[in-house]
Amino acid sequence: MSSNGTNGTNVNNLNIFTFIKDIYQSLKHIDQCFNNFNTVIGTRLTKLEDNQQILIDKLSGIEILLSKMGETNKTNAMLDKNIEYELLEKMKIMNNLNINGGNDRVDLKPDELTFANILENGYNLLDINESLAKYELDNDSTVDMTSSSSSSGSSTGLFSSSSGSSYYSGSGSGSNNKSNLDKLLF
16 A cells, blocks of 8 residues: 555645646746736837827927917907008098098099009099099100290190190090000900
8 A cells, every 4th residue: 555655645746746837837927928018018108108299299389380370360460450540541631632622533643543443433434534644744744844835835736835834635645545545444
């Protein structure tokens, strides 16, 4: 019996030893997996922190741009109000001049007689011709005044003088007015 008893204890000791060895290897494998998991989680957290910092930087840049846009909008609004105020003041002055001066229309240069101005101000062909004629008178007055003053009351084609005052006769410039009108309309 003694041989069987010692043999049985050796088998039991061998089973316990392999059991402890298996537990140790399992714990070692779990530890290795846990270390790998910690490494992966650590690198991912580092990437997340880097991405978070990039997002924070971009959002702060967007915040700066939004504040600059807000300042620009405030500046534009103030400038718009200033321009509107100045335009209203100039319109008041022009209206007062028209009321006090007795002129119903503002004299416009040909380049100011745009189609939009004609429609907005209700100009008719007579107003356009008068404005063009006044503009031509202003441009030609220095040249034509010298020639008309030397010719004792005779007409030079654009002006006629009588008793020292010059006025527009309209002769010789009908085609010029028509060509200016054609330029405006077409």
